[in-house]
Amino acid sequence: MPLEKILITVKTYPTLSSKYDELVCTAGFREDGSWIRIYPIPFRKLDYESRYKKYQWIHLELKRNTSDPRPESHKPVDYEKIQLGEIIGTDNGYWTTRKKIVLKKVYTNITKLIEEASNNEICTSLAVFKSKKILDFIIQEVDREWDKEKLAKLKARANQLGLFVKSENPFEVVKKVPYKFSYKFIDDEDKESTLMIEDWEICQLYWNCLKRKDGNERLACEDVKKKYFDDFALTKDLYLYLGTTRAFHFIAPNPFLIIGTFHPKKEIQKSLF
Numbered sequence: 001m002p003l004e005k006i007l008i009t010v011k012t013y014p015t016l017s018s019k020y021d022e023l024v025c026t027a028g029f030r031e032d033g034s035w036i037r038i039y040p041i042p043f044r045k046l047d048y049e050s051r052y053k054k055y056q057w058i059h060l061e062l063k064r065n066t067s068d069p070r071p072e073s074h075k076p077v078d079y080e081k082i083q084l085g086e087i088i089g090t091d092n093g094y095w096t097t098r099k100k101i102v103l104k105k106v107y108t109n110i111t112k113l114i115e116e117a118s119n120n121e122i123c124t125s126l127a128v129f130k131s132k133k134i135l136d137f138i139i140q141e142v143d144r145e146w147d148k149e150k151l152a153k154l155k156a157r158a159n160q161l162g163l164f165v166k167s168e169n170p171f172e173v174v175k176k177v178p179y180k181f182s183y184k185f186i187d188d189e190d191k192e193s194t195l196m197i198e199d200w201e202i203c204q205l206y207w208n209c210l211k212r213k214d215g216n217e218r219l220a221c222e223d224v225k226k227k228y229f230d231d232f233a234l235t236k237d238l239y240l241y242l243g244t245t246r247a248f249h250f251i252a253p254n255p256f257l258i259i260g261t262f263h264p265k266k267e268i269q270k271s272l273f
Contacts, residue, residue, distance in 0.1 A: 003059045004074075006036055007088070007101055008052050010241050010260040013203040014044065014174045016150040024200070026052075027072070027126055027243060027259065033104035035126035037072045037243070038062065041079050044174065050082045054201075055098060057085035068246055070125035095264040102262055106130050106239065108188040114254055117244060125244040125255075128262065131185035134238065137229035138194065139221050144178040177203045179221060181228070183240070183258060195242070197258040202228065228261075236263040 010027035024043035030036060038060070043051065052058050060082050062074040076082075088094050107113045107129045116124040145151075154173065181202055184194045205227060209220035232238050241260035248255045 004062045011200040013200050016146050029101050035072045056087040059083035072126050110187045127242045129240045129242050134185045134233035136184040137225050138182040140180045142180045146176050195258045199260045232263045237266045238263050
């Protein structure tokens, strides 16, 4: 199979899987602007030289995941053979380069997007979305620990591996964030939606804020809101990366989650007079 060239734009926070251990859902764009999802990838178990960053081109051999009806879904033939390419940064006009790839197709109507998702022939499961207005940033407390059964299975496999492999740096499961973060917004017809944000950056931001605030969760959550609402929503030109989960794609009234944000600076419209 030929290598796919993909610009990574989405990395979700690791979740536990009974089948695959700890996983990250990765998504991005081909050079023609079409979406592609890569799953499963045990990201934190990759060698450091294979750990891709956001807005980095990667080359990887992929095959269509025929067990997943969502057409964007592919799985790596061998995830350890990732080849890393150029990173598109934000300096020297690189936001413009990012926009040319990311903003080729932008949805503004949530009803139309959900209709495309539920259509078996289209089955859209990844999209760039531009809201008419972000109304609020919602923080809700959730379970503080991972599912005990999944965690026990993961640890049992790790212990079994330990019988054969000795490591000075044994793998540890990523900490579970005890809060759920969501955006409330309206679309171009003023339809209101509230979607959870499930990307790596917001979860890592929480842990960084918690450390800076000496373990004060309330102050850490306030700082997360300052970044995602006061900064991204109020001062930036905010777009949302939306994606569905396989389990709820054809079941939930709105199967989409926010799996990332795209937030260039607002462009000032110059007067012609």
